[in-house]
Amino acid sequence: MQAVYTNTVPVDAYRGAGRPEACYVIERIMETAAREMGVDPSELRAKNFVTSFPHQTPVIMAYDSGDFATNQKQAQKAADVAGFGARKAEALGRGKLRGLGYSNYIEACGIAPSAAVGSLGAGVGLWESAEVRVNPVGTIEILTGSHSHGQGHETTFAQIVAERFDLPTENIKIVHGDTDKVQFGMGTYGSRSGAVGMSAIVKAMDKVEAKVKKIAAHVLEAGEDDIVIEGGAVKVAGTDKQMLWHEVGLAAYTAHNIPDGMEPGLKETAFYDPTNFTFPAGCYICEVEVDPDTGVTEVVQFVASDDFGTIINPMIVEGQVHGGIAQGIGQAMLENVVYDDAGQQLSASYMDYTMPRADDLPNYSVHHASTTCPGNPLGMKGCGEAGAIGSPPAVINAITDAIGNNNLSMPATPAAVWTALQAVSSKLAAE
Amino acid sequence: MYETNFHKAATAQDAAALLAKTDDGKILAGGQTLIPTMKQRLAAPSDLIDLSQAVALRGVTITKRKKMGIMKADGGETITIGAMTTHAEVAGNTELAKVCPVISGLAANIGDPAVRHRGTIGGSVANNDPAADYPAALMALRATIHTDSREIKAEDYFQGMFATALADDEIITAVSFQAPALGGYGKFPNPASRYAMAGVFVAKSVEGDVRVAVTGAGDNGVYRHAGLEAALSADWSTAAIDAVEVSADGLMSDLHGTAAYRANLIKVMAKRALV
CATH class of the missing domain: 3.30.465.10 (Uridine Diphospho-n-acetylenolpyruvylglucosamine Reductase; domain 3)
Structure with a gap:
């Protein structure tokens, strides 16, 4: 092993961490292979879809579920692929080159089984922790190790608790990021807060529910199996006997009348260690228009159809996809860290480093065709990084389709696209 | 940004008079280049003479x-x-x-x-x-x-x-x-x-x-x-x-x-x- 000192800027994992790179290589190869064989790129992919699960890959990962064909069909319909030829002809009439590109990504996230990452050399286990604390007045605090810094956990996590106990979301408080209060946890990254963090909450809620039912069965003199939780109350099914939710909380804390040997209080903790990664997958279709005079490329349409398993909050998931695609388009067309030969960074400010801005981005058309993930209690797959993983090859496949030159690296800046176009036109001229 | 002295001038003549008294003064117009440059410490004028009040200009x-x-x-x-x-x-x-x-x-x-x-x-x-x-x-x-x-x-x-x-x-x-x-x-x-x-x-x-x-x-x-x-x-x-x-x-x-x-x-x- 050789170690080298460098004066360049330290780098670390970026949204998708490794999967955008892998996806880019695979999806560029698929598109190139289809073009060279003269077959439709979507058909070549469809021929190669995995259709039976579990599917053990040669490299550790065992795909647990997915329906790649449905996602592709749904994306093609939303993108009106059938009408592309007409749009291309219309664009040409305006002097613009229109191109279409696919990316059928699959990625592994929701990290991860602790034993698996241990075998790969990780220094930590990648479980997550949750504490569900039902207060004597019935309000609930969820203490989670999955920190929320824009992912909307306060909304989504509260939703699953509210739904489970049939309570208003305003009675539920999500506590995170405060090490004075929250038990040890592993954190938010690798699209794991849903699949791992929420699963820990579910496991802790299982314990709370079991205790609530025991207390109610005891007080209401009924069998535990007959107890149901609904409408803010804990009821004996088929009777009018019930305790209001907060009365169960109070009963647990006064402990005047709870089963013999039961500990007072109503607070449970769970540590959830996933049994597998989750494998979100989808089909992205990007359509671009290139101005051949300048190389300026506009993303005129971007369609995503993703399989994220169970979706708790569609708006938050859609937001994650929007942000991910924006980052992917940034990577594909705009962002570039450049050094000169002496190691001086030339892109050290936003005067030279092109961050994606609103007017660089299209409206997104986001769809889902989900299969339930068998690996966690809610059936969820990660959605935080998918957009950034799947989008760059779709963009480059579209641009290379438009300009008729497959030799184009990211970022496809106007100058790079124009230069690639010159190479094609001078080749044509030579012929 | 390094320390600088800030002056306001009502006219171009005032500004010229103020500028003459400074070591290394600069005229401040809209400041859209000069101020960022000063913030990055790539410029450090001793004085800034602001013309924004000079309505005749x-x-x-x-x-x-x-x-x-x-x-x-x-x-x-x-x-x-x-x-x-x-x-x-x-x-x-x-x-x-x-x-x-x-x-x-x-x-x-x-x-x-x-x-x-x-x-x-x-x-x-x-x-x-x-x-x-x-x-x-x-x-x-x-x-x-x-x-x-x-x-x-x-x-x-x-x-x-x-x-x-x-x-x-x-x-x-x-x-x-x-x-x-x-x-x-x-x-x-x-x-x-x-x-x-x-x-x-x-x-x-x-x-x-x-x-x-x-x-x-x-x-x-x-x-x-x-x-x-x-x-x-x-x-x-x-x-x-x-x-x-x-x-x-x-x-x-x-x-x-x-x-x-x-x-x-x-x-x-x-x-x-x-x-």
């Missing part, structure tokens, strides 16, 4: 050209823009938009709204950023730069990258030019900074004199393009531009594009300036 004056008692419709009006007039004021001046829409459009596309509401024409011209828009306009429009001590023709004034004919203690008070009979500006914005990577200003004066000035692309600031001027003098058309070879010699190459790319952009932007 602000505003657009249009002197209509009359011919036999009837206003001439196709250019020739003398336009004077005070040095402290912001880009937004130039862009939003409805009278100016009638007589010289090309300058209104150019001002409307400088920077972003924040820059346009602080940045001034005098500041832009004094700084002479090699990718700024106004230098190309003033060069092509055969403008005059008025200072507190003299008048300078644009051609003599712009002397290369960030270099001008201004003396250290000289203050720009206004710029003036004749509205062209025909004029246009094609700008290709840098994807990151949105300054011009190539900005081409084409103008044909009422006397028929054609000038083409290029900003953003040259390796030494704004310059006139002789080949394009000759072609457009003979034939004011995009076909005429098509026939011109724009050389990459003397053009900038950087991370955003090669000299060859910029040469192409000059031609494309010249054509777009025409339509």
Whole structure:
């Protein structure tokens, strides 16, 4: 092993961490292979879809579920692929080159089984922790190790608790990021807060529910199996006997009348260690228009159809996809860290480093065709990084389709696209 | 930012008097370049003399050209823009938009709204950023730069990258030019900074004199393009531009594009300036 000192800027994992790179290589190869064989790129992919699960890959990962064909069909319909030829002809009439590109990504996230990452050399286990604390007045605090810094956990996590106990979301408080209060946890990254963090909450809620039912069965003199939780109350099914939710909380804390040997209080903790990664997958279709005079490329349409398993909050998931695609388009067309030969960074400010801005981005058309993930209690797959993983090859496949030159690296800046176009036109001229 | 002394001047004369008393004072117009440069500690003037209160340096004056008692419709009006007039004021001046829409459009596309509401024409011209828009306009429009001590023709004034004919203690008070009979500006914005990577200003004066000035692309600031001027003098058309070879010699190459790319952009932007 050789170690080298460098004066360049330290780098670390970026949204998708490794999967955008892998996806880019695979999806560029698929598109190139289809073009060279003269077959439709979507058909070549469809021929190669995995259709039976579990599917053990040669490299550790065992795909647990997915329906790649449905996602592709749904994306093609939303993108009106059938009408592309007409749009291309219309664009040409305006002097613009229109191109279409696919990316059928699959990625592994929701990290991860602790034993698996241990075998790969990780220094930590990648479980997550949750504490569900039902207060004597019935309000609930969820203490989670999955920190929320824009992912909307306060909304989504509260939703699953509210739904489970049939309570208003305003009675539920999500506590995170405060090490004075929250038990040890592993954190938010690798699209794991849903699949791992929420699963820990579910496991802790299982314990709370079991205790609530025991207390109610005891007080209401009924069998535990007959107890149901609904409408803010804990009821004996088929009777009018019930305790209001907060009365169960109070009963647990006064402990005047709870089963013999039961500990007072109503607070449970769970540590959830996933049994597998989750494998979100989808089909992205990007359509671009290139101005051949300048190389300026506009993303005129971007369609995503993703399989994220169970979706708790569609708006938050859609937001994650929007942000991910924006980052992917940034990577594909705009962002570039450049050094000169002496190691001086030339892109050290936003005067030279092109961050994606609103007017660089299209409206997104986001769809889902989900299969339930068998690996966690809610059936969820990660959605935080998918957009950034799947989008760059779709963009480059579209641009290379438009300009008729497959030799184009990211970022496809106007100058790079124009230069690639010159190479094609001078080749044509030579012929 | 290093410590600096801040002064307000009510007139250009006040500013000149204040400037004379400082060690290394600088005139502050809109501050859209100077202040960021000071924040990065790339500039550290001992004093700043702020002209934002100098109302006499602000505003657009249009002197209509009359011919036999009837206003001439196709250019020739003398336009004077005070040095402290912001880009937004130039862009939003409805009278100016009638007589010289090309300058209104150019001002409307400088920077972003924040820059346009602080940045001034005098500041832009004094700084002479090699990718700024106004230098190309003033060069092509055969403008005059008025200072507190003299008048300078644009051609003599712009002397290369960030270099001008201004003396250290000289203050720009206004710029003036004749509205062209025909004029246009094609700008290709840098994807990151949105300054011009190539900005081409084409103008044909009422006397028929054609000038083409290029900003953003040259390796030494704004310059006139002789080949394009000759072609457009003979034939004011995009076909005429098509026939011109724009050389990459003397053009900038950087991370955003090669000299060859910029040469192409000059031609494309010249054509777009025409339509």
